[in-house]
Amino acid sequence: MSDEQFVVTSTWQAQLSASLTCPEQLAELFGVDSAPLRLVAARYPLRITPHTLSLIEKPGDPIWKQCVPELPELVVDGLPEDSLNEANFSPVPAVVHRYPDRALLLVAGQCAGYCRFCTRKNRIGTSALAFSPVQLAEGIAYIQATSSIRDVILTGGDPLLLEDELLEDLLQQLHNIPHVEIIRIGSRVPVTLPKRITPALCRLLSRFHPLYLNTHFNHPRELTPESAIACARLADAGIPVGNQTVLLRGVNDDARVMSELCRGLLRMRVRPYYLHHLDQAQGTAHFRVPVEQGLAIVAAMRGQVSGLGIPQYVVDPPGGEGKVPLLPENLLELGETVKVRTTQGNVIVLPNRYGGC
Numbered sequence: 001m002s003d004e005q006f007v008v009t010s011t012w013q014a015q016l017s018a019s020l021t022c023p024e025q026l027a028e029l030f031g032v033d034s035a036p037l038r039l040v041a042a043r044y045p046l047r048i049t050p051h052t053l054s055l056i057e058k059p060g061d062p063i064w065k066q067c068v069p070e071l072p073e074l075v076v077d078g079l080p081e082d083s084l085n086e087a088n089f090s091p092v093p094a095v096v097h098r099y100p101d102r103a104l105l106l107v108a109g110q111c112a113g114y115c116r117f118c119t120r121k122n123r124i125g126t127s128a129l130a131f132s133p134v135q136l137a138e139g140i141a142y143i144q145a146t147s148s149i150r151d152v153i154l155t156g157g158d159p160l161l162l163e164d165e166l167l168e169d170l171l172q173q174l175h176n177i178p179h180v181e182i183i184r185i186g187s188r189v190p191v192t193l194p195k196r197i198t199p200a201l202c203r204l205l206s207r208f209h210p211l212y213l214n215t216h217f218n219h220p221r222e223l224t225p226e227s228a229i230a231c232a233r234l235a236d237a238g239i240p241v242g243n244q245t246v247l248l249r250g251v252n253d254d255a256r257v258m259s260e261l262c263r264g265l266l267r268m269r270v271r272p273y274y275l276h277h278l279d280q281a282q283g284t285a286h287f288r289v290p291v292e293q294g295l296a297i298v299a300a301m302r303g304q305v306s307g308l309g310i311p312q313y314v315v316d317p318p319g320g321e322g323k324v325p326l327l328p329e330n331l332l333e334l335g336e337t338v339k340v341r342t343t344q345g346n347v348i349v350l351p352n353r354y355g356g357c
């Protein structure tokens with residue numbers, strides 16, 4: 001598809017409104033039973049953009065698993081609904097302030113498509129995440145009054161579902177705060193609604209540098225020509241684009257798939273940033289992959305992917321103390337000598353302290 005066709009076919013707003021939200025329609029399209037879809041969609045919102053829908057090859061495939069409601073979401077497993085204890089770190093409703101120097105500003109309550117594994121699935125797409133203009137103003141006032149905050153991360157929901165004018169207004173206000181050194185945007189639209197990344201949006205964003213964007217590809221089949229155009233436009237606008245993947249059972253819990261994803265991201269000038277171990281959120285347990293397997297995947301990638309393309313595997317434990325990197329155990333002993341295991345599995349001992357001068 002040429003860049004030009006991509007622009008003229010329809011607007012991103014039209015694409016978003018053409019999204020699939022009706023369980024019966026979904027069931028009919030794929031010839032599956034609508035009853036379970038209806039049950040789950042009554043509890044957690046369903047929305048699949050036409051772009052994502054076009055990527056599903058068959059029920060149960062890695063694209064399907066991410067966006068189609070499944071009964072295990074309704075299992076009451078005792079996991080918390082606010083797994084990261086965000087409420088305790090919210091000085092005002094639209095802000096999550098957990099590290100002294102960084103704060104999240106929750107600017108949008110909706111996403112282009114709803115991921116079944118979302119940590120905030122209990123609140124996403126509901127009024128609980130839709131903050132009023134007054135609450136957003138309170139959030140910005142909090143950031144302005146808190147000089148330790150150097151890095152503001154726009155999230156939600158998906159900030160790029162805001163219309164350009166509103167986004168521009170928010171970015172301008174943050175940009176005007178002297179102690180805010182960088183702004184980050186977390187958005188899945190390059191994956192689910194790539195048409196949203198218009199030339200006009202990129203021009204707008206490029207006025208607020210240093211601005212970073214982290215997106216969220218989980219599977220190599222999401223690396224489509226449309227998404228590649230979206231990422232290229234962002235990179236051409238001088239925006240460093242990173243990727244946060246969630247490790248998901250049946251989607252990307254495989255070293256070959258993960259390597260292919262990360263190499264493909266590098267080709268699109270997107271830098272793999274984090275590989276998130278699944279958060280402890282109610283209704284997502286069926287996506288859980290054991291940490292041992294996550295570590296084995298990252299270890300296997302070492303030999304197959306440029307260091308530039310290997311994300312940091314992290315877990316965000318309940319309680320909200322912050323992300324913890326999980327590393328394969330390559331450091332076997334640390335003392336007078338250092339004993340390490342190489343990518344090939346050999347054990348090598350090297351001196352740790354050097355005497356003399």
Ligand SMILES: *Cc1c(COP(=O)(O)O)cnc(C)c1O
Nearest residue numbers: 096097098099102103104153323
């Ligand atoms: C992940 C996160 C950040 C950003 O963390 P980085 O490791 O700097 O990317 C900031 N605030 C909260 C609450 C977070 O969960």
Ligand code: SF4
Nearest residue numbers: 111114115118157188
């Ligand atoms: S795009 Fe992100 S915030 Fe939105 S539903 Fe998916 S995981 Fe949740």
